[in-house]
């Protein structure tokens with residue numbers, strides 16, 4: 001049994017767990033909840049095995065020692081690790097707060113992300129490391145960054161849920177903010193899904209985003225399709241905006257209070273911030289210093305990490321100002337995670353396309 | 361948060377700089393303006409950024425925008441006067457804010473705690489009450505044991521009428537974690553300034569065999585090193601048969617006052633430092649003008665295992681030891697490839713696949729000729745069991761070194777350590793206080809517990825519950 005077997009197993013487990021969590025919310029039976037947790041743990045254990053096995057396969061392949069061979073060298077592998085951290089974080093929250101309702105939110109993210117990785121054929125592709133990446137600092141940097149990102153992802157989902165629960169008026173700015181955010185996420189996911197179905201591409205993600213992303217919809221050569229895509233997007237926005245309160249009633253069923261969501265948002269950021277500071281910024285700087293003799297060069301990736309860091313510093317300090325607690329800081333936590341995603345994906349994919357130095 | 365309003369203008373300025381509001385405004389400003397420098401390529405050729413602006417705003421607007429943006433310093437924005445001003449404002453904010461708050465916090469850290477009355481204890485956010493069997497003297501050990509077990513080593517004791525009170529605090533200094541974090545930012549900025557004013561950044565392209573006592577700054581100026589550095593050799597190792605480099609390695613020697621004082625081979629991620637100047641492996645390349653003047657390093661092994669090591673130049677001839685076979689070096693390619701029709705050609709301007717073309721003859725008679733490739737030992741084999749090992753073509757490559765002197769880097773690292781420690785303390789430690797009042801009632805003792813933590817009371821509450829259960833357990837065990 002190789003790593004891909006266990007990857008498949010964990011993907012299925014997460015999707016199954018999602019279904020069981022939803023059933024649990026509907027029927028509120030304790031046994032169902034325990035089953036959901038068990039299936040999630042099975043998924044987690046097999047994913048751990050999968051990562052370990054892949055690590056070993058990679059180590060055998062490049063022959064550079066175990067530490068250097070951590071499977072964290074490309075976008076897909078780091079996505080797998082991110083999912084792993086996310087599930088770990090979720091399980092911790094489930095045990096600490098004795099509340100299973102978030103499972104219905106987290107397991108689909110995990111399942112979908114792994115399924116996405118699977119269709120795009122990443123697990124077979126092993127790339128050797130170029131010299132600059134052969135560094136133990138880099139490994140610590142990547143691992144800790146992703147633990148930080150996972151904590152931020154949790155704060156994002158609880159922050160968003162907080163907004164969904166506490167906003168009433170459709171023309172209130174917080175309501176419009178969350179429906180827009182939610183809509184953009186949904187639309188990007190859907191259009192990327194269509195791209196995948198249309199092109200069946202099995203290429204590196206960098207190439208996918210440059211040459212295929214949105215080509216079926218927003219960037220379609222035909223202006224009719226383009227127009228239809230935009231109109232559909234606007235309709236989706238409208239529907240979310242018009243019927244957003246349904247989501248609110250759904251979340252209210254989970255017996256979560258806004259105060260609890262606010263606390264989890266803060267706690268996740270309180271864990272994520274120091275880890276991201278040390279792992280993302282400091283270890284990244286040490287690595288750059290070892291490799292090139294510059295600990296800070298203001299390159300777009302570094303700068304975006306710093307922007308992310310300032311947004312979370314903003315979050316932590318704005319909580320201390322009267323009148324900011326509640327919706328305003330929840331919005332900041334959502335924006336923070338958008339910056340995380342941009343740091344991770346946008347910098348490589350959008351900004352490097354703008355500059356002719358390109359694919360690096 | 362806000363203090364009593366002061367009216368003097370100096371006080372107003374002070375309050376302005378001490379406010380957290382200013383802090384979050386600065387966070388937002390730094391975050392938002394920083395985006396500009398990730399879109400506009402910094403310190404680039406104007407043409408590049410005009411192209412970027414054309415993509416974003418169209419052909420007609422781009423040149424005008426470029427002029428405006430250049431005036432605003434966007435082309436090198438992290439060094440522009442307004443960005444520096446923002447950082448200065450940020451530092452002033454941290455300093456004043458800390459000065460404003462530190463005295464009060466220091467008092468909280470140093471302040472001893474005293475006994476509490478029953479009414480006061482009942483108002484605590486975390487409070488517990490329980491009855492123990494037996495008089496105070498009997499349960500005393502149980503209580504102090506439990507307090508010690510929950511980590512409060514230095515508890516104090518206060519005798520009151522018909523009651524006894526214990527109280528303790530720990531983690532006082534954790535209140536300073538936030539200030540350590542804030543201070544560390546100043547340390548890091550100071551380290552950066554130190555590095556910029558006393559250090560330099562440059563590069564040096566050093567051919568194999570050459571030495572230099574200067575490096576070059578990025579605008580081409582010479583920077584004296586104070587010693588000589590020599591590149592003895594440079595080599596690239598690849599993954600298997602691919603052109604994907606696995607390792608670049610330079611063998612360097614430091615020469616000072618005519619003496620070789622240090623030798624080290626460096627790779628990416630493992631630099632060499634001498635007298636504060638650090639050399640990083642960063643690139644490599646071919647020296648085209650030396651192309652035909654390099655030295656072929658060959659090892660000839662004859663069929664009966666006689667070995668000779670040779671250093672030759674193009675056009676030289678050599679003998680296979682113990683035979684009358686001689687070879688003549690005819691041609692060289694840094695990156696040889698054979699196309700579908702069997703023609704050899706050079707596919708890259710790097711030493712990706714060095715190959716030497718040798719004519720072999722025996723007593724003047726042409727024997728055979730062909731390419732011998734450094735990376736393909738199967739081409740080393742000749743008929744008759746002889747072998748020509750092509751080890752290197754030396755003297756035609758240069759190693760590209762980044763050269764840096766930064767006396768501030770240790771200050772920056774110190775700041776990073778302080779920041780990590782500060783954040784860890786700020787988020788994962790807390791200042792905790794506990795009071796346990798034992799009141800004698802007939803033959804029993806009523807315990808009143810009050811506890812306070814400056815953060816995360818959930819975790820502390822659990823800890824207090826554990827303390828209560830320890831007391832209960834000991835009491836049962838003691839009977």
Ligand code: HEM
Nearest residue numbers: 313316317378379380383450453454457538541542545786
């Ligand atoms: C990027 C720079 C900064 C970082 C990383 C930072 C970090 C922190 C952290 C981690 C906390 C603890 C928050 C919590 O426990 O929830 C904190 C608290 C605080 N920060 Fe900052 N900070 C920064 C800049 C500033 C500035 C410029 C000010 C100036 C006013 C400031 C004022 C405060 C204050 C007043 C507190 C509360 C202290 C207390 O609870 O006693 N911070 N900061």
